[in-house]
Amino acid sequence: MKKAALLHRPLRRTLDAEKQERVDILDQTQLPWREAWLRLETLADAECAIRVMQVRGAPLIGVTAAYGLALALCQDASDAVLNEAAVRLAATRPTAINLAWALGRMRAHLAHLPPEARPAAAWREADAIAEEDARQNASIGAHGQKILRDLAAVHPRRPLQLMTHCNAGWLATVEHGTALAPIYAAHAAKIPLHVWVSETRPRNQGLLTAWELQQAGIPHTLIADNAAGLLILQERVDAVFVGADRVAANGDVANKIGTYLKALAAARQHVPFYVAAPSPTFDFSQPSGADIPIETRDGDELRQIAGIGANGKFARLRITEDEAVYNPAFDITPASLITAILTENGPCPANRAALALHAPEKWPLCGNGKK
Secondary structure, three states: OEEOOOOOOOOOOOEEEEOOOEEEEEOHHHOOOOOOEEEEOOHHHHHHHHHOOOOOOHHHHHHHHHHHHHHHHHHOOOHHHHHHHHHHHHOOOOOOHHHHHHHHHHHHHHOOOOHHHHHHHHHHHHHHHHHHHHHHHHHHHHHHHHHHHHHHHHOOOOOEEEEEOOOOOHHHOOOOOOOOHHHHHHHHOOOOEEEEEEOOOOOOOHHHHHHHHHHHOOOEEEEOHHHHHHHHHOOOOOEEEEOOOEEEOOOOEEEEOOHHHHHHHHHHOOOOEEEEOOHHHEEOOOOOHHHOOOOEOOOHHHHEEEEEOOOOOEEEEEOOOOOOOOOEOEEEEOHHHOOEEEEOOEEEOOOHHHHHHHOHHHHHHHOOOOO
16 A cells, blocks of 8 residues: 555545556545645555545445455456455445445446456446536535525524534545535535534544634534533534444444434434435335444544644554443434435435335345235
């Protein structure tokens, strides 16, 4: 894995692919302190980038995996390598369904082709997945802007007060973002708004949201995760927008740990709670959230904190030595707490029947097709 050229490119997209050669990614483990690009040239590079969260966010993980498979086939396009590469990439992160979805689509597209045709075809398909992600997220933004415009009409004398969790902006996708896409679209339409940005321990992806919003000139305030409930109770939040890593058939949603607590507080105070998720995030093979696998990550993510030291250099500080910790990366928000799931096709009620009509192409994955 090599360092790519730093900056000198518009930060509208999280990756830049050159057919059958390389993929450059923005290394998110160095944000928000430093902007650096890395070059992925092998399957192992792509595996590492996904596993250690140099790329993160369900849509971007899926796109990176697609390109990782293409990189592998450029070295060896045999059936054995096609299957092995897909298995290795699928094992990097278990919860975000976009990963398995993208790999499944790639394998279905490539398996019937002769080996000599696979490298070029793999790059074309990975490019197609990336472009679809960008289009889907732009559409989510347009649909979400309508929701925010209507909400702004209810509060005409002040900026909208919105809350996010984790990072579901353009850094988590190819372009635009999911939960932040409506916010960007509303800001572009000159709808006054302010965003409460939850830090999202233990990896502090909220800092990435704050960094994005700062780049875009959108008013925002960073808060500790535990401050969210108080703000909602004090009626200082008009709506909550979050992303998703997987949506089950009944509308339950897996998202970054801490999402459920915000949903509980929002429901208690009758604050709208929206989940922004493109259709590849739907997994109708999982009947409910109880069936979604939850990734448990290394305990040192809790035992250490990262930041800039007094010398101006990046550093990790250990806050406890050997405490036993439990570090689930995601939680489940029940469908009953969700106002709507916002997809590229518009807002959809979070229930089995509505989702089946909203994305009928996903329903056969349930096997028997029953609702």
